Amino acid sequence: SVVPGGPADDAGVTEGDIVVEFDGAPIETAEDLGEAIRAHGPGDTVEVVLVREGGERVTITIELGVNPVPLG
Structure with a gap:
């Protein structure tokens, strides 16, 4: 959710958008997205393909911020 x-x-980003690439890495699962986000920190700027x-x-x-909810 956004x-x-x-x-x-x-x-x-709006509800229903599907992330297919995060900072050059293909995203196929929610786990892929979580790993890609965790590889960066607050203040990093990334390109995302939706x-x-x-x-x-x-x-x-x-520009990534602090995530108030832990990623699984």
Whole structure:
């Protein structure tokens, strides 16, 4: 889910977006995404490729913040 006011929300990520690439690494599972995020720290800037409803691919840049919820 997208945390209102969080870095993903600020970068334009919306509910239903599917992350398919994070900082150049392909993302196939939630575990892949968690590992990719944990490999970075607050303040890092990463490019994220999303697939939106209808299949549109979008590349956004996100400055990572502190995650208030531990990632599994």
